[in-house]
Amino acid sequence: MxxxxxxxxxxxxxxxxxxxxADGLVAAIVREHGSGDVLMMAWMDDEALHRTLTTxxxxxxxxxxxxLWVKGATSGHYQHVRHVALDCDGDAVLVTVEQDGAAxxxxxxxxxxxxxxxxxxGDR
Amino acid sequence: MxxxxxxxxxxxxxxxxxxxxADGLVAAIVREHGSGDVLMMAWMDDEALHRTLTTxxxxxxxxxxxxLWVKGATSGHYQHVRHVALDCDGDAVLVTVEQDGAAxxxxxxxxxxxxxxxxxxGDR
Structure with missing residues (x-):
């Protein structure tokens, strides 16, 4: 693909x-379940979002x-999805995960x- | 401008x-100080980042x-900056703020x- x-x-x-x-993508902000730490930002096409919601x-x-990139497929540092929420203008999702290892x-x-x-x- | x-x-x-x-921008993920809630995502050019760090x-x-858009300039819902951190590949910043009113x-x-x-x- x-x-x-x-x-x-x-x-x-x-x-x-x-x-x-323009590239057919929405931003994905990844947050750790429990701690609430913001771990990383990545991008999703429609199929990546589908797989995130279903797998x-x-x-x-x-x-x-x-x-397509399953986070952890090579590193073992998988992200187990707990919640996904879309923002008000539909161009970003907040993905809450349980993180294996380092994000x-x-x-x-x-x-x-x-x-x-x-x-x-410092503006002066 | x-x-x-x-x-x-x-x-x-x-x-x-x-x-x-390609538009000269980095993504800005905005998190609330204290609660850790992810409030919104926006974009910064170099000058927006400069003003965020200095004002x-x-x-x-x-x-x-x-x-350029000072968040809150029209709504009164200002974001008072507590921390700004750049990510590993330099294309996103995490901005921790104290939020006035609704983000x-x-x-x-x-x-x-x-x-x-x-x-x-649901993938089947």
Whole structure:
């Protein structure tokens, strides 16, 4: 599969609520069940969302490899889906998961580890 | 200002770590300080990130209006910035805020209110 959205079994009632970007994707924000930690951001085409809702394993569209990507399929760091919620304008989903191992490919718990300093008054 | 990135005072050391999309933007995931609730997703150009880091008020790039957007400037629902962290590949920031009023323009606490049903076995 080299382009998203060619064939999908996503519920048409859900598909109709999505507002996809120019590449046919919606953003997926991934949060850890329990801790509430935001783990990573990825992208989904319709079929990735379908599989996320039906298989119990978070599945994304890899923009670099241009293929469906079951998170953990190579690393073992699967994400077991507990909740999925769409936002008000239909272009992002919040996926709540139980995370096996590290969410980030760098080996850290979350991908958001590069803290940027707040510099009040730095606008002057 | 009608296109992002024309002029910005963003720290060059931060700018060099950003991996912007074709529109010159990075995704901004907004989380509430304290509760950890994920409130919304928006987009930032370099100047929006600069202002977010320096003014204490979350500032985005409005893709529809094509202008910088201080969240709350019209609604009063400002977001007071407590932390900003960049992700491992530099294309998303996690912004932790204290939220005045409702984060969503629909009047709800968070934009992620449309819960999608998990249907195990629905893949068959």
């Amino acid at each position: 080299s382009t998203p959205d060619l064939e999908t079994r996503l519920d048409p009632a859900i598909a109709a609520r999505l507002k996809r970007n 119990g394993l978070a599945t994304y569209w890899s923009r670099s490899r241009r293929e 980030c490919h760098t080996g850290t718990h979350t991908c958001f580890t590069d803290e940027l300093s707040l510099t009040p008054g | 009608s296109t992002p990135d024309l002029e910005t005072r963003l720290d060059p050391a931060i700018a060099a770590r950003l991996k912007r999309n 204490g008020l979350a500032t985005y790039w409005s893709r529809s209006r094509r202008e 969503c323009h629909t009047g709800t606490h968070t934009c992620f209110t449309d819960e999608l049903s998990l249907t195990p076995g």
